[in-house]
Amino acid sequence: MVDCHGSQCGFCTPGFVMALYAHFKSDGAMPLPDAIAGNLCRCTGYRPILEAGERARGLADAKLERDDDEARRVRLRSLPRDSVLVNGFFAPTTVAELSHFLAEHPQATILAGGTDVGLWLTKQHRDLDDVVFTGRVAELKVLQEEKTHFDIGAAVTYADAYPALSGIHPDIGELLRRLGAAQVRATGTLAGNVANGSPIGDSMPFLLALGASLILQRGAKQRTVPLEGFYTGYRKTLLQPGEFIRSVRVPKLARGARFAVYKVSKRFDQDISAVCAAFHATDAEARFAFGGMAATPARAPRAERAYRDGIEAACAALAEDFKPLSDQRASSWYRLAAAQSLLRKFDARISPRAILDLQP
């Protein structure tokens, strides 16, 4: 970084250094801009930081002094791994403990990756009575592959779910790349995104288009509900007091199915969508699902039906399905126009990566 003049004001520099370090300590396979996509620099314009990253590739065996600190490792290993309960914060290790706690504290906040709950505290100064953390529950960290679907445990992070989800379709992998940088993908969870229920959550359109369902648990009782219908209103869900998402069931694509996921935002990386859309078409049916178009992530039933009559009819019907809001991300006009455009791109089989792959 010094040789490449990669720092100016220097305030962001340690973050970049650590992001690059983590990148090369893992497999270093990600393209460099992705590896540092979670870090902002306002001075350099990034070119020298990317150059430093390229040059660091040759220093793969470089070590931090702390890497060899055995005492530190021992201390880390000796951290308690069993269930912890302090000051209203509960970190269970089994589903039984979790469900028992939630039965007794139905108002408790369930904390998974904390990518949103963290802001409730730091920005909104909310008082959370009880917090229960899912990250130590081994049963929730299981990702199970079945013949027709994946069961993705509620504590599985985006990073851990990435191979399975991008295996269903590469567009989902591309969406995950854009919805959060390495830091967010390492902590955020698919189930957390679903449970949080934001109308602009990026996971729901592709899950709805695939026909995903949720395995919910309350006490010892489980039930399976389709994701469609899970949202009953703005940030409202079917979850009963004391009930939690145990896993997300994500169907694989049938042979011959056409599928695509698109995300439109002011910035390509790490931006909240103005519109996110997923399209799934087979000979039998079409499933179109959108984020940013209504108070909840939602399918477009009229457009789905009209698609049989062709793309023009489907685009016209989208205007019947949605009356989107205007906000700082986009106007109602743009959201609808972009949603129609994305449907046209799906119909024309244009990859969401097309613009990113274009060369000068």
Added chain:
Amino acid sequence: MIREELPHDSAALHVSGEARYVDDLPEPPGTLFAAFGTSACAHGRIVSIDLDPVRRAPGVIAVLAAADIPGRNNIGPVVADEPVFATDLVQFKGQPLFAVAATSVELARRAARLARVDYQPLEPVVTIEQALEKQQFVLPTLRVERGDPGAPATHRVNGKLRCGGQEHFYLEGQIALAIPGERGEMLVHSSTQHPSEVQHLVAAALGLPDAKVTVELRRLGGGFGGKETQAAVYAIGAALLARVTGRAVKLRADRDDDIIGSGKRHDFLYEYDAGFDADGTIRALEVMLASRCGLSADLSGAVNDRAVFHIDNAYYLPNLRVVSHRCKTNTVSSTAFRGFGGPQGMFAVEGVIAAIARRLGVDALDVRQRNLYGDAPRNVTHYGMTLKDNVLPALLADLEEKSAYRERRKQIRQFNAENKLFKKGLALTPLKFGIAYTATPMNQGGALVHLYTDGSVHLNHGGTEMGQGLFIKVAQMVADEFQIGLDRVQLSATSTGKVPNTSPTAASSGTDINGEAARAACRVLKERLAPFREKFPQHSFAQLVREAYFARVQLSATGYWRTPEIHFDRASFTGEPFYYFAYGAAVSEVVVDTLTGESRLLRADLLHDVGRSVNPAIDRGQVEGGFIQGMGWLTMEEVVWDANGALLTHAPSTYKIPVAGDCPPQFNVWLWERGENVRDIVHRSKAVGEPPLMLALSVFHAIYDAVGATSDTREAVPLEAPATPENILKAICRLKS
């Protein structure tokens, strides 16, 4: 030493995390933490305000409002029109009403939300259009004329343009740490580009002489103009609370509060009417500029004046009328931002040029080249200044060739003929930027240099280090003067106690005025050492200094620089306000998705004239970084207020600055080899802080070009900045209909 590619003075400390910013300084025992309580209403009268719940909140030690200010309740730097704390009238949502000090940051921020305030709402004026309709301005309208603005021409275009504001988004937010001393003295560590002004405003608020207040800082975590006037309110808040509690008080704004509470780049609305010849030569131009200034004048006078100075960008405008409205709105006061109105002035004329090219159906580069300043009489600006250093015709020709512009134009035409969904665009825009503060008295700098008897050098000057590399460049010049190693030069924190009455580190002038001041101090010392050098030709520098000490020679000197020759008469808007000009040009190539309006910068070629650079690595960093920051302003960064005056884009979740992936895959940056400052200043290098930001106009105009390719009309492309997907799609749709 001079012209060497040396790293930033603190590069190693940046990397290791050891560089100290204000928040890293050790806190004196008992330090309190402060927060502002702010207005929830954009425009209204305060009917009642009850601070008891704040006072009773856990951890709260002190709460202060306007009535508790012993001195002046003002932060207006030019016009005293903006209070520290609102009294009966609130003028923007987020305006400070009171400050609270508590035992932790969290407790202070929580307590600040507990005030009970009743407002009698008044109608908020949020947009430029609303202010124009009400003729509501922070300063009287400026009118500048040259020749006959109504001069006849064979062709005319007219239209409206708009460019957005910009949040500075320095990575280190606004912060101050005030430490009370004896007899009312106050030491303030402030992250500011203008320590002297913070000193003066803190002293005025405390009702103390300036000499009782010292403002100090080693470095800022980014400034970009956002900590020129905007740092003062945080320093005053901390100092007022430190005064009443007798304890150190730190005020660090939360990111959202920082964005809501501190000013941004002015957004502008323009109307133009241009007459031109069949070959694109501009005969006459009338432009109305109107900017959103917010509740107070702040620096809006100078910012909008600089827009008027740069309404020509690089072009000779023989007949011109400019009307500049500085609109008063119920939004946070707009302020300095890299370029300081220059970018907004250039935005207008580049929009006019593009419209002319569309009308004539020619490459916009041809129109640009045709209108460039040239030989007499086409070398006199609209403010009567003769250009003596115009290198643009040569520089543009160089870049045209280096970037293979004409060839790529053909390829892009071909691409666009073959592609319906994606359209590519290409643009080359020139840049001419005047160097000097347009407020002539500010063109002065000071330095203080000590020599110690071991031959080491203590260097201090009035400039602030905010990442731009000022400190290393000045240190290089000092080491060069004494012909010693850079490791012998100790850089030191900027302090109003060492160099008084300094100008802000702004207007790209840092190296010019502080570098020359430091050299002047060195020359004084060198003169004092000269007799010893003559006597001891073989002595090392340290030995010489020691000899001088034993001979009782003063080994400390101040240095001073005032920029010569510049003058300006604002009444007639004529003179030579600039010492010289910085020049550059850029070519950008973009692709636009015509269905969604998404765009991407594919390639950028920048050629910038930094004169003969003192440190090419540092200068290149300014060119690249400025360009990407400008690209952000013109593409993805959107400042959005709702109809009630609430800022909707106040966090990294809603306000998007470029990330690494936005850096163009092909990015060529050249410092112009033939560059040389005609002025003998700082080794004939040129100021570089602001100008490169405006190279990003090429990105906007490449998008303009791509959108233009969606239609066969010769209408101007109705594209507004920032060119977000929505604005691009809107332009495509409008062009079609």
